[in-house]
Amino acid sequence: MTVRVQAEDFDIGQELSKLRLANSSIGALVSFVGQVRDVNDGDAINTLTLEHYPGMTQKALEAIEIEAKMRWNIIDSLIVHRVGIMQPLDQIVLVVVSGAHRGDAFRACEFIMDYLKTSAPFWKKETTSHGERWVEAKISDDAAKARWIK
Amino acid sequence: MTVRVQAEDFDIGQELSKLRLANSSIGALVSFVGQVRDVNDGDAINTLTLEHYPGMTQKALEAIEIEAKMRWNIIDSLIVHRVGIMQPLDQIVLVVVSGAHRGDAFRACEFIMDYLKTSAPFWKKETTSHGERWVEAKISDDAAKARWIK
């Protein structure tokens, strides 16, 4: 299980290969990539800035990975989350989960994303032609997380 | 929507980038990679041969993509499935789904895999130290597909 928070972009193919080739009992890899969209709430996006809480981020993401590993039969997981200034079509986040079989890998990958969206200390600020604004948290993200609560 | 059935390996990073950069309203990409495991049913696997029904495969996979696109709000999808002889750690299949938001992309990607496993005309034959054997279809795959039946 690995967590990286970084300003630099990441190479999905390279990250996936590393996980994939690390264990020959892996039969399934599910991955999620989030990217900056060109329009949000009806406005064209110029830049997106990701702020985070450096002391807490790593710990929060690791806790999510541990929870996923306890809930499902998976082999490994990776979270890479970027911070700093980005533009439309830039990659923001990568989550990869490997396992023997696909069901648990799908479940764990979506779980990690739903928790990351609601529990990891990141905040997005957009610049549009109207100026800067902080992105509001979405009710739909809380609902997505609530599905997993036992 | 794209389907490719091929003997050659594929480059996940390249395939994902192509989909990702094609449309700046994409916010989420979910992908699945299946690879050959080193052990199946307790025996070490030397090779895995994928046979298919050439006249039907492309059509069956395209029908699955169309169904996914009708059921969920997704932007694009890609299925690459290899045929021929493979070895442990080789990639067998890639499914990528892009969309504005993650929920529908997760759902559509898993749907495509579940239908591919039960409706696309591929058959696996393994060689182990005991010789050759055809891989049996799994009840769990039928159950996975049944979840989606409306």
Place this chain on the structure above:
Amino acid sequence: MKIKVLYFSRIKEAVNYSTEDIDLPAGISTVTALKNYLALRGDIWTNLFNGKQVVRAAINHTLVDDLSTINAGDEVAFFPPVTGG
């Protein structure tokens, strides 16, 4: 009526060829009827098509169930449950 029949995977290996042209007698017009007709060939054919093994069918490249109708010129394929992915 004349049809083309294809076999795949372990069924192809069992019958030892992959395709044949068959001129069906009148009255053989569904997948079940064709399976029963093939089972009459005896031996391995009986084993495969007497209904004790799961044999899936496609007509003209579409998965069908056993009640489906076969028409002249159709390509009918028989194979075990699929195991791709």
Place this chain on the structure above:
Amino acid sequence: MKIKVLYFSRIKEAVNYSTEDIDLPAGISTVTALKNYLALRGDIWTNLFNGKQVVRAAINHTLVDDLSTINAGDEVAFFPPVTGG
């Protein structure tokens, strides 16, 4: 007791700084009590911490709810609902 308080995102911008050391009076020992204490500063502080806005809290890098206890030396962070991913 002495604690460290951190602010992030729009809360940091509103109060115009990101961190401060506070020596809490006796009796202020939960997140809610600390929020109420900060709200007494008036103006923007009242706006932020009077309970009308959702302000999340973490103690020592763990998300907590408002009933959680604060101890001497803790790092308490306040921020709006998170929006990463």
